[in-house]
Amino acid sequence: MADRADADVGRDPGGAPSGVAAGRPADASRDSVRAIAVLGPTAVGKSALALALAERHRGEIINCDSTAVYRGFDIGTDKVPVASQRGIPHHLIDIADPMDEYTAADYARDAARAIRHIHARGHLPILVGGTGFYYRALTRGLFPGPGKNAELRQRLEQMADRRGVEFLHRMLGRVDRPSAWRIQLRDRKRIVRALEVFWSTGKPLTAHFAETVSLIDDVTVTAIALRIPAALTAERVARRVDQQFDSGLMHEIRGLLASGVPESARPFGGLVYRQALELLHGVRDEAATRALITQENRRYARRQLIWFRKEPNLQWFDGPGEHPSTIAAVEQLLDSRLKESVS
Numbered sequence: 001m002a003d004r005a006d007a008d009v010g011r012d013p014g015g016a017p018s019g020v021a022a023g024r025p026a027d028a029s030r031d032s033v034r035a036i037a038v039l040g041p042t043a044v045g046k047s048a049l050a051l052a053l054a055e056r057h058r059g060e061i062i063n064c065d066s067t068a069v070y071r072g073f074d075i076g077t078d079k080v081p082v083a084s085q086r087g088i089p090h091h092l093i094d095i096a097d098p099m100d101e102y103t104a105a106d107y108a109r110d111a112a113r114a115i116r117h118i119h120a121r122g123h124l125p126i127l128v129g130g131t132g133f134y135y136r137a138l139t140r141g142l143f144p145g146p147g148k149n150a151e152l153r154q155r156l157e158q159m160a161d162r163r164g165v166e167f168l169h170r171m172l173g174r175v176d177r178p179s180a181w182r183i184q185l186r187d188r189k190r191i192v193r194a195l196e197v198f199w200s201t202g203k204p205l206t207a208h209f210a211e212t213v214s215l216i217d218d219v220t221v222t223a224i225a226l227r228i229p230a231a232l233t234a235e236r237v238a239r240r241v242d243q244q245f246d247s248g249l250m251h252e253i254r255g256l257l258a259s260g261v262p263e264s265a266r267p268f269g270g271l272v273y274r275q276a277l278e279l280l281h282g283v284r285d286e287a288a289t290r291a292l293i294t295q296e297n298r299r300y301a302r303r304q305l306i307w308f309r310k311e312p313n314l315q316w317f318d319g320p321g322e323h324p325s326t327i328a329a330v331e332q333l334l335d336s337r338l339k340e341s342v343s
Contacts, residue, residue: 033119033219036334037064037127038321039135039308040226041301043236045321047080049226050128052327053334054088057124062114063092064129064138067270069102070094072256075249076272078240091118098256098265104137111138112215127221132307139221141212146200156192165191176204222337224330225314226321227305230298236320237297241272241290249276271296 036059038050050061063069067077071094079093091114096102111134115125127135160168165188172194173180179194194205201208228236253276257263263277272293279289308314315333319326 033115033125033216035115035119035125035127035216035219035221037135037139037221037223038226039064039127039132039223039311039314040130041233041304041308042130042297043233043240043301044226044228045323045326046128046130046226047078047321049224049321049327049330050126051080051086051088052322053330054124054126055086056331057126057334058122059124059126060089060091060118060121062111062118062125062127063090064107064111064127064131064134066102066107066131066134067267068093068129069096069107070098070100070267071096072098072252072259072261073267073273075244075247075252076270076276077267078244089118098261098267101266104133105142107134108137108142108215115216115219130304132304132311136311138216139214139223141214141217143208143212146197149196149200152199153192153196156195160188160192168192168195171195172198176206178206179204221313222334223311223314224333225308225311225316226326227316227318228320230302232320233301234294234298237301238294241294241297244272245286245290250279253277253280271300 036053036057038046038053040046050059053059054061065077067073068079069092070077080090092107092110095110111127118125127138129135156168166185168188168191169180169183169185172183172191175198176194183190183194197203197205197208249272253273261268267273268277275289275293275296278284279286284292317326317329319329321327
């Protein structure tokens with residue numbers, strides 16, 4: 001992504017909703033604002049494709065990566081340097097301090113605002129990134145839900161400790177069968193949250209989901225997803241990790257720490273930075289750290305692919321985003337969609 005934020009897009013104050021709901025499909029037909037989304041796993045070339053599309057369609061790029069919102073965390077998040085942005089405006093980059101808790105709710109509000117500002121300028125909004133939860137929050141909606149009930153949550157956690165998380169999952173199946181079917185048996189955090197919502201409101205989590213509305217319900221999103229073979233992902237990820245270290249990843253981290261950013265800062269807990277901090281503490285040497293980051297990136301790419309396969313209305317393309325054949329195939333789709341919108 002990019003390493004600067006657009007000044008006209010700020011954060012809304014206030015609390016963060018705590019769940020995502022299914023809403024109207026992102027690509028439903030309607031006479032409205034249009035936007036493009038370029039999604040997919042790490043290292044598939046999303047930024048390259050987005051830049052190519054932006055140049056042709058007078059586009060502006062909106063970040064959809066949960067780590068790129070934080071200032072100072074540049075190399076490990078693969079922000080596109082200003083010199084490589086080709087003059088294309090980038091939004092929702094470097095808008096949060098490292099100690100901020102920037103949530104999916106914040107993102108949905110900020111991205112919705114950015115889309116409307118870009119449209120008002122006569123340009124095409126292009127969402128780009130691999131954080132599926134952010135994309136879903138924007139396109140399918142968030143539910144306000146109850147705030148954290150510390151006492152109830154503690155009781156549920158204690159119950160899980162005593163009787164096992166499987167017991168809580170069975171309990172959830174009795175009060176909210178759709179959530180029990182959707183949430184994995186050992187996903188303790190989400191099981192506890194679903195039960196907390198039910199006992200706090202008297203309604204199952206899925207009932208809250210049904211009541212939500214997307215913040216861009218009037219926007220037609222043409223969502224493009226990229227995928228490449230696993231072997232190619234492994235090759236590209238390994239090359240990227242080497243580039244991150246060679247570009248000064250460890251120097252960046254030392255500078256952040258020296259400036260007062262604590263290791264407990266949220267972005268330090270993310271992929272690349274978490275393992276690099278362990279390198280600083282002598283947990284393993286640099287070669288082993290590079291290998292570990294590469295391995296974790298490959299696992300992360302698989303999880304992203306699984307997530308996006310469940311997302312409705314995505315148009316899948318096979319091939320890296322920078323390849324001319326991929327760009328041409330996506331352009332063909334966009335041309336047909338634009339023709340449909342004016343016919």
